[in-house]
Amino acid sequence: MEYIATFFTHFGANQFGRSLKNMGVKYRMMPVPRKLSSSCGTCVRFYCNNIEFCNNSEDIEGLYIINGNDYDVIFINK
Amino acid sequence: MKRIYMDNGATSFPKAPNVAEAVYKYITENGCNVNRSSYENAANAEDILLDTRYMLCNIFDFDKPSNVVFTSGITESLNCVIKGLLKKDDHCIISGFEHNSVMRPINSIGAKWTIAECDEYGNFNNIENLFEYNTKLVVMTHSSNVFGNVLKLKKIGEICKSKNIPFVIDTAQTAGHINVSFKELNCDVLCFAGHKGLLAPQGIGGMIMTDEMAKLIPSLIEGGTGSVSHTIETPEFMPDKFEAGTMNIPAIYGLNAALKYIIETKIENIQSHEENMRKTFVEGIEKIDGFKVVQLKNSLHTPVVSITCDFMDIAELSYILESQFGIETRCGLHCSPYAHKTMGTYPEGTLRFSFGFNTNLDDINAVLSALYKIKSIKNMGV
Secondary structure: OEEEEEEOOHHHHHHHHHHHHHHOOOEEEEEOOOOOOOOOOEEEEEEOOOOHHHHHOOOEEEEEEEEOOEEEEEEEOO | OOOEEOEOOOOOOOOOOOHHHHHHHHHHHHOOOOOOOOOHHHHHHHHHHHHHHHHHHHHHOOOOHHHEEEEOOHHHHHHHHHHHHOOOOOEEEEEOOOOHHHHHHHHHHOOEEEEEOEOOOOOEOOHHHHOOOOEEEEEEEOEOOOOOEEOOOHHHHHHHHHHOOOEEEEOOOOEOOEOOOOOOOOOOEEEEEOOOOOOOOOOOEEEEEOHHHHHHOOOOOOOOOOOOOOOOOOOOOOOHHHOOOOOOHHHHHHHHHHHHHHHHHOHHHHHHHHHHHHHHHHHHHOOOOOEEEEOOOOOOEOOEEEEEEOOOOHHHHHHHHHHHHOEEOEEEOOOOHHHHHHHOOOOOOEEEEEOOOOOOHHHHHHHHHHHHHHHHHHHOOO
């Protein structure tokens, strides 16, 4: 499955990208889709079968599964 | 004539191996800004920045890479922290060895200061009595840029912690030369220079701070951060709060390469080599009449030695060393008038020799030989 994670900070996105790299998960940085945020930010787009590890990340603002042209919310941290 | 560089206290030369190559490769092969766009090359540059923050955590014994902030240099770091924590008529405590990068911001704010005096062994006495009702900051250099003595700051950090007063350390002359531990020093903010002992290019430095300080200190420079762009307010989160505008990314690539080299080489090995050079130099110079090493009776020094000369103006001496022997030194007050006042060398100043990891015994012997020749020629009345 393909996901998008958005972050509270750019630093958080970089940290998350680094942890994916260490886990051997294929990912790319990309601009946050405008549907998700009007703030200019970077999100991480990645393929993964098990996203449980995302639950422990304090950096993630929102996790979405890519569904065609839409982004279905998995969770949003406030 | 071989060039002998003895001015590493001003800036290190040569830089660490691979620094120039790293800067060149960034400029010619990557060239992207960071925290703005999100394509792969930009992400690669961002990864180098993150990697550099992690290595700085390693070097300074610190746990939170998001609180490692890049600035244009340690002068900007100190300005940001001092101007953020002090206002007119506040009181602060400093050492008697401060550089003007500390003194001038304090003075321009209109804050008051008290110098914590130390004895001939570098021991501070009665620090607790120096705190006043309006003391808002203790800021001290970790080592004198003129005399090389490493200040005994651990205890001061403990006192500041007990009084809940921010303790800021200027590591311009210690980072990369000796081990510097944020935790052991009990500091709240540690400011560092990239281009001295860390062997990176000029134009990069930074500051490392606790979460509490990150909240308390306002940003000195505001502008684009590439984050929360829908608002006109500077973000409060780290490190964006203190990193508005485009950073000196080429220099950060250089710092990255330099830190890899330092971590591989180990600071203990750098310190041991530099201390050998310093000791050999001090022992050698004490055998030549007419020169006096000015130093505290302190067991720990960075590789910096200041001398006075009783038969010649030190500016003339510096000139002869350079023009006739290729030896590059710095004479005068070294931007630290208070350090000279403390050691009794104000206003004449001293001639400073500052070594680096690249300094070898041949260099030391060449300098000693040159000083001996200058003294001998003077004795002959030439």
